Each structure stands twice: as C-alpha cells, then as structure tokens.
Amino acid sequence: MATPVIHLHQGDAYTVIGQGPPAWTLANAPNLAGATIALQITRNGAxxxxxxxxxxxxVYPAAQVVHTPLTAQQTAGLGLVSYGYRLIATLSNGDVVTLDHGDTGSVLVTRAQG
Structure with a gap:
C-alpha cells in the first residue's frame, strides 16, 4: 500500500467519515470483523x-474501510511539525498486524483556518 500523506489542522476534529482524514480503504487486509483497530501518531519513535x-x-475479502476518528483535543496537542503513524489491528484471533505505516513526514500538522 502506498503511504499517504495525512494533512491535519491543529485543533480540528475528524470524527465523521468524509469530513477529512483519517480513513483507509484496505484492499488486501485480513478480515477485520471483530478486530480492535488503533491509529498511533508517532514522533521520534514515541x-x-x-x-x-x-x-x-x-466485508472481507472485498476492500474494507477503516476510520480512525481524532478529536479536537487530540489534534490541538500536536505541534506544527511532521509525524509518522502506524495503523494496527488486533484480529479476533489475537494476532496483531500492521495495516499501514508511514515514517516522519507522513502526517503534517498545520494551523486551523479561521
């Protein structure tokens, strides 16, 4: 999967699909029904x-869409720098898989408009 660049506005909420990032369409993912999904935004490995x-x-085996809402409070705490990310799923059988990831520069945070 090609790593997207995710653009976030500091202090904005991303809680509705189609409102903005982050959402992933995963064509070759394992069955995510019953999985626990987590987005981790990282800086210097933390x-x-x-x-x-x-x-x-x-529905597996077709493409599955994963949404990872972010609150205004979560994005407000991000500095105006770039970050990396990991999209991780813990499958219903307990296996942990990385669905996608991006190095520093994959998540860009800018000031909210207005």
Whole structure:
C-alpha cells in the first residue's frame, strides 16, 4: 500500500467519515470483523496520539474501510511539525498486524483556518 500523506489542522476534529482524514480503504487486509483497530501518531519513535478505529464498511475479502476518528483535543496537542503513524489491528484471533505505516513526514500538522 502506498503511504499517504495525512494533512491535519491543529485543533480540528475528524470524527465523521468524509469530513477529512483519517480513513483507509484496505484492499488486501485480513478480515477485520471483530478486530480492535488503533491509529498511533508517532514522533521520534514515541506514540504522541493514540486513537481507536472502527471498521466503517466493507466485508472481507472485498476492500474494507477503516476510520480512525481524532478529536479536537487530540489534534490541538500536536505541534506544527511532521509525524509518522502506524495503523494496527488486533484480529479476533489475537494476532496483531500492521495495516499501514508511514515514517516522519507522513502526517503534517498545520494551523486551523479561521
């Protein structure tokens, strides 16, 4: 999967699918029904924001869409720098898989407009 660049506005909430990032369409993922999904935004290897995700749509083996809402409080705590991320699922059988990841520069935070 190509690593996207995720653009976030500091202090904005991303709680509705289609409102903005972060959502992933995963064509070759394992069955995510019953999985626990987590987004970890990282800086220098440390997790600075952790958000629980959900399987928003799709049924295995077709593409599945994962949404990881972020609150305004979570994005307000991010500095105006770049971050990395990991999208992780703990499957219903207990296996932990990395669905996607990006190094520093994959998550860019800018000031909110207004």
């Amino acid at each position: 997790v600075v924001v952790a958000a629980a995700g959900t399987l928003a749509s799709g």
